Amino acid sequence: MCGHSRSRACAAESCSQAFISKKIHSEAVYLDYIPYPSLRPHQDEMLDAVYDVVSTGGHGVLMIDAPTGSGKTSCISAALAAAPGKIVVAVRTVSQIGVYLDEINRIWSNTRHRPTVSYLIGKQKACLLASEIWGESIYYACMRLREGSKNYMASRLERGHNDIYDPSRDEIPDEPPGERTVCPHYLRSKEAFEINGKVYFRSSSAAVDAAERMSRRIVPVDALEKICGGVCPYEVMSLHAKSSDVIILNYHHLFSPDFQDAIIQWLGLEADRMTVIVDEAHNLGDSVREMNTRVLTPRILELAEREINRFEKALGQAKLGEEHHDWRREGLSTARLLIPRIRRFIAAKEARSKDGEMLLDGELFRQYVYDGIDDIDLALSYLSDVAVAIAEMKLAESDHETLYGDIQPSLATMVMFLREVEEAEHDSSYQRKIVTASSGERRWTRLEVTKIDPAPVIRRVVDNVNATLMLSGTLSPIDAYELYCLGEQGRARKISLPNPFPQSNRLIIAAERATTQLSARENPDNRNLISGYISALIEEVPGNVAVFFTSYPMMASYRDACARFARGAGKKVFTEPRSAEDVPQILEEFFRAGRSAGAVLLGVSGGKLAEGIDYKGEALNGVAVVGLPLSVFDEIQKEVISYYTHKYGKKRGTLIAYTLPAINRGLQAAGRVIRAESERGVILLCDSRFASMGLGGVRMYLPEWVQREMVLADPERCRLLIRDKLREWGEFSARSENI
Known part of the structure; x- marks a missing residue:
């Protein structure tokens, strides 16, 4: 055994022989875990560097360019040995989750340590009702059924005059597909309780049991549904992640500007104790650029118009005093003016454009859309206020949701797009485009505004966490990737390994x-x-x-x-x-x-x-x-x-x-x-x-x-x-x- 007071040289020597530890009674135990013995000494160099950067902390970054077969995923063992807190692995696709689950399984098989591992996958793949949802986005359907389920639990709680209501101990409503008002799987994941007359919701014992089962084994993605036993897999994943040593997320969860702060808070992570591993890091810059792309389509405009109609109807029902209607009236009036203009602008471009991308003439767009509007910023502020009200009143419709499961209003998407189009007038890092594509006789056009440079978004993560490991088999030339992803020469320690195969x-x-x-x-x-x-x-x-x-x-x-x-x-x-x-x-x-x-x-x-x-x-x-x-x-x-x-x-x-x-x-x-x-x-x-x-x-x-x-x-x-x-x-x- 070796205590934390051991010198770095001694720790590195131990690490070169074995790479997995768990803190037990204030001591770190190094076991003889060498995942790929045939690849030494290059793997020793790689794992020693991982241990050094992670244990030193200080927001260090290590970029590793190591060809296929170099055992890059074994870096997680060295990170586990050195990390002061949790490890978050960012992957681009669901298939990459399995690679890290296999590596954790090797650790379980070759050592006496059992680091717990969890993952989060999107609702499209996790939802047990996905096959019967049509005519609406899965996110909107999920929100609608969650709200219905909560209302159902609250009514049953009140009717039973109990302090706690657990739907799994009751008869779950049997509703035909396509006519559901509640989600049976969400009902099994929650229980309702009342404090001082207010109803709250928490994870059910069935959800806690399912999360506990996940902590006792390595659960492949295709076995998730079975281990959840009828409980909502998304709720079980979320619950399990909060208590795991290793959390595997999609790039989007960690590097999306909309999620970066929320994910840390949601999972109860401490940023300065969190170690991030970015898998297939050569994709990170382009992926972050895609996340920083605002898109405006006829579909979004249609949904925004629906939200406006719902909001207007809700205002009529509320019968509020006229003195409270000024900003609402202005916002509705602006929306009624802009949405048809933008729709006509897109239709005109679709009729005249060939398939492909072309620059959006910002001045032409602004003149057409804002004709007769003296103060563009004020008009967008009114629209923003209405979008916030739509979200608060649960009137939103969208194909996207926030990290907390709330639907982001399509009107808000439109407003953010319009604001960034304005931002591009004086910021060259924004690029405005018109994109047209076709398939058979079907043709469609969308407008985009993209933040060209991904480095500032990536730095918001790496400059706040304990350490970041960026792994790839094609990170060459590595100096160029450092500039592309981090925006600064010398920000990272860099290692390029030779091909390990004969x-x-x-x-x-x-x-x-x-x-x-x-x-x-x-x-x-x-x-x-x-x-x-x-x-x-x-x-x-x-x-x-x-x-x-x-x-x-x-x-x-x-x-x-x-x-x-x-x-x-x-x-x-x-x-x-x-x-x-x-x-x-x-x-x-x-x-x-x-x-x-x-x-x-x-x-x-x-x-x-x-x-x-x-x-x-x-x-x-x-x-x-x-x-x-x-x-x-x-x-x-x-x-x-x-x-x-x-x-x-x-x-x-x-x-x-x-x-x-x-x-x-x-x-x-x-x-x-x-x-x-x-x-x-x-x-x-x-x-x-x-x-x-x-x-x-x-x-x-x-x-x-x-x-x-x-x-x-x-x-x-x-x-x-x-x-x-x-x-x-x-x-x-x-x-x-x-x-």
Whole structure:
């Protein structure tokens, strides 16, 4: 055993041997927990750094760029050993929750410690009535049924003349789906009690028991419903989280400007004792930028209009004195004037705009919407007052809710959008856009205003918690991510680890001359070169391969060629679907084909198949990243580049705003092929810019191990390199097997 008075050097030495502790009688006990023994000594370096930063505290930040297989999730063990309080893990998707549950399970299995772990998932996935809710948002339905349930409990409490009413000990109302006035699962999660004539609500014994069951085991997300036993899963998750050592949240819970302060208060956390782990941190900046985007759609305007009608009706019923109506009258009048104007503005843009994004002319928008209004700020203040009243009177309708389960009025969403449009007049960090999209004959347009820079929002978290760990397998170049996410050079301690998998198990080829740059994209010779590289991968690599393009149009332009190469190799072609709902079926068929002759998967870098999918084992033997996946260089992108260039200078500004996202998309796509130490695969970077150090080249920004292993080749040499590597592995090429 070692007490808290041990020196940091001694603690670090202990940590390099074992990485899990729980405070027992004022002492920290280090046990022999080495999650991935084969990855030492690099894992020792990583975990020692985690322990050092977390134990030192002081709002420290550690950024770790560690490739797949480096055991990044084991950092939670070192954090548990050093953290003064709770650990909050921020993840982007529900699927990532399972990775951390597995890691906690390893700790339970390999030590005598049992850190409790909880998670919060959205109501769309947690609600047991979701399948029968239609015609209204799940949030509005939840609010309506919660209110009905509370009213029901209050009436039963009064009728029974008891101090406490527990619905689970009574007969739960049996109502048909679609006609519910109460939620049976929420009723089982609460009990009502009365103090001095006022009714209050608290967690029921059934909810407490369910939370207790969750603390005694590691509960996968798909087992949540079963362990809750008919009690509302969302209420059980919330209750369990308040007493857990580790809480897994979505990025949105922790980094949304609307939730940042509320989540800490809601879960009873002490910010300066809270340690934050950000998983897949390369996504954090873009995700926070999305959270900082205000959207205005015809749907929101329709709901805002409904709220106005309800509010006006409620005012009539209230029969308040005329002296109290001034601000209400002004707010209603302003809403009646602005909502139709904004609706017509959107309709006009939809009729004239092509699919895609374009800058919103702020001055034109303001002139059209506020024509005849002398004081815009005063008009928005009246609207804000009405929106607050709508929320207080429970008249809101929306597809969004606050952390506490209250519906945010759509009128409030409209007001916040209009205020930020005004803010953009003198703040270059705001960007105003018109976005138009279509599907079949259906077409829709929305207005957006985005806070370009995510760093201030992220800093509101990291500058107030004990310590922050930012983990990713593609956090390269790490200095650029530091500026993008933290807005300051030197704010974080940074570690970049080498690839832990054997170099002999992979072949990285970069195109010598081919490129998808606009100037050469349609050049016949250039297209022949790209086709030559693709054919080498499809025809020579046995089993399944994937080819990721920079865009859907580019994928379509090479689809026939890919189909021709696939036929020659006896493989079937699968194409990335536009709808996410079709992805599971496509992947199932693709994986099944890999168990026979193999298949070719065509997708887009940054798309649904290039990130977040784990192609384990023989599911994928080769991948080609065709082109450096830069964003379209339009007015939208130019404005973002201009903002960062002004902030950091031309070189670093362009890197952060334009090049960095492209590198990440490319690395994410390339990283699909080798996901475990025993796997082998071919990675083809089919654009000369990946290998170039000159103008437009990105080689200097790639991970060091990629730069070192990259082999330049023309299409013919690419084919020969693949054959040589397959012979080394004792395998035959796809072409050899079909001759």
